[in-house]
Structures are given as C-alpha cells and as structure tokens.
Amino acid sequence: MRNEDVRPNEYVLATTLKACSLSLDVELGRQVHAEAVKAGLLTDLFVASGLVDLYAKCKEIELADGQVHVFVSQDGSHPKTEQIYAKLQDLKQRLSFSGYIPKTENVLHNISSREKIEHLWHHSERLALGLALISASPGMPIRIFKNLRICEDCHEVMKVISYVTSREIVIRDFKRFHHFKLGSCSCQDSW
Ligand SMILES: [Zn+2]
Ligand SMILES: [Zn+2]
Incomplete structure (x- = not known):
C-alpha cells in the first residue's frame, strides 16, 4: 500500500x-x-x-500479556467467562464490607434492585477488570480502554477495588485517563 x-x-x-x-x-x-x-x-x-x-466501537478492551480482549456489557462470549464472573462475584462480596453502595438509579431497566446490581456488575469494564485480575501478574497495573465514558458506579467500584486489591487500575475512557490507586482516582471525581 x-x-x-x-x-x-x-x-x-x-x-x-x-x-x-x-x-x-x-x-x-x-x-x-x-x-x-x-x-x-x-x-x-x-x-x-x-x-x-x-x-471495536462501543466495546471495552483489556490488554493482558500483549493480547487484546474485547468485551461488551453483559458479555458471555469470552472463553474464561465462568472464571471472570466468579472473580466479580468474589469482589462484589468484598466490596459489600467496604461501605460501597451501588448506584442503581442510572440502570434504566424495569427490574428488581437486585437485578440492577447484577447488571452493573456485568458492565464491560468490570468484565475486562475480572479477566485482568485472573490473568495479570501480581502487582502489575491493569489497563483498560473504553470508547464511551465510564459510568459513575463503575468509577466508584474501581476506586474501592484499587484499594482492596492494592492494584493500580488505569482506565482510558473517551475523555481522559483515570488512574485508580489506593481508593482514589487521578481525576478527583470531576470527570
Ligand atoms: Zn459501569
Ligand atoms: Zn476518575
């Protein structure tokens, strides 16, 4: 060419x-x-x-060991889906002791609040995070790319997870980098 x-x-x-x-x-x-x-x-x-x-528009991308993994919300197509969902379930339990309260107001579906929480936990950036946590070497920062804006609840969850797992998480959304470390984000919640 x-x-x-x-x-x-x-x-x-x-x-x-x-x-x-x-x-x-x-x-x-x-x-x-x-x-x-x-x-x-x-x-x-x-x-x-x-x-x-x-x-891969409207999808999130996670880089682990040089490979690109693409997720959409509520995705069940990744070969490690079962482990990813188990990891997220585990995180959800750990976070329930941290004082984090899910923000379900923005979930549009006409479903029970329990289902709304499930729905939030299967947002694509969390699926990407789940895969990163089961595959990345200990201590390595996790990088996720998202072509839409990260939602408020995922932003909150990433902060808490960076604290409870002592992992740095970097999410590039369509506007900026969010660098989550020890329970806070570099954007200082003004994204
Ligand atoms: Zn979200
Ligand atoms: Zn942020």
Missing part, C-alpha cells in the same frame, strides 16, 4: 493494528499507528507497548 501510495482507510488501519497486537509485532504496530495519526484517523492509541484496536 505504502509503495503504491494508497492511503489506507480507518478500517484497514484498525485491522492491521489488531493483527499486529495479536502477533505481538510491536514495531509494525508502531508504524501503522504513526500512519493512522498522520492520516488524522486515530489519536492517542498507543500506550506503553500495548496496541489498541479502537475499531
């Missing part, structure tokens, strides 16, 4: 980035990313050595 001076479109760039991330070809990924930025198609896609596939 480069040799023939053809400008790749967003789809081609995103697909190539995804392929680079799966094959762990960081160098090629870097070049593709530079092309994307130059073309004004993608910005701020690159964090550390991780490659992010922003083509």
